[in-house]
Amino acid sequence: MHIEWDERFDTGIEVVDKQHHGLIHILNGLYDSIGKGQGEAVLLGIFGELQRYADDHFDTEERLMKAQAVAPRHQAEHVIRHVAYRRRIEAYRARREAGERLVPIQVLAFVSDWWIEHILTCDRVFESLARDARDGEGDNPSWPAR
Ligand SMILES: [Fe+2]
Numbered sequence: 001m002h003i004e005w006d007e008r009f010d011t012g013i014e015v016v017d018k019q020h021h022g023l024i025h026i027l028n029g030l031y032d033s034i035g036k037g038q039g040e041a042v043l044l045g046i047f048g049e050l051q052r053y054a055d056d057h058f059d060t061e062e063r064l065m066k067a068q069a070v071a072p073r074h075q076a077e078h079v080i081r082h083v084a085y086r087r088r089i090e091a092y093r094a095r096r097e098a099g100e101r102l103v104p105i106q107v108l109a110f111v112s113d114w115w116i117e118h119i120l121t122c123d124r125v126f127e128s129l130a131r132d133a134r135d136g137e138g139d140n141p142s143w144p145a146r
Pocket of ligand 1: 061078082118122123
């Protein structure tokens, strides 16, 4: 099924939410391709898209956490999750490049589950940063407006 945006995904940080919307667009695109019987054909391209997306998006998140002085322990754990995800996608890509036939719907299920869980748990940190900013506790002038 298509992933529909759920208000629980909102972090309140515009740049993060916008990027998360972009991710769902990629995943729904893969779903549509699978529906047309083209899942296998698009898989390598999708891995490339997911890798470019991860580079951009994790960089945004990690810079925000640093700039807003999020607890180092949270940052460390959060970054570990990001690294683990990159490795999973890289491993999928390597298997596909080596000629292995992957089951596109299983790839989609893994990636979708990973992201939904991540957005609803780790990325809650951005919600609390947004709240602090609204409450006037964040005095960083570069803080993105809601
Ligand atoms: Fe994250």
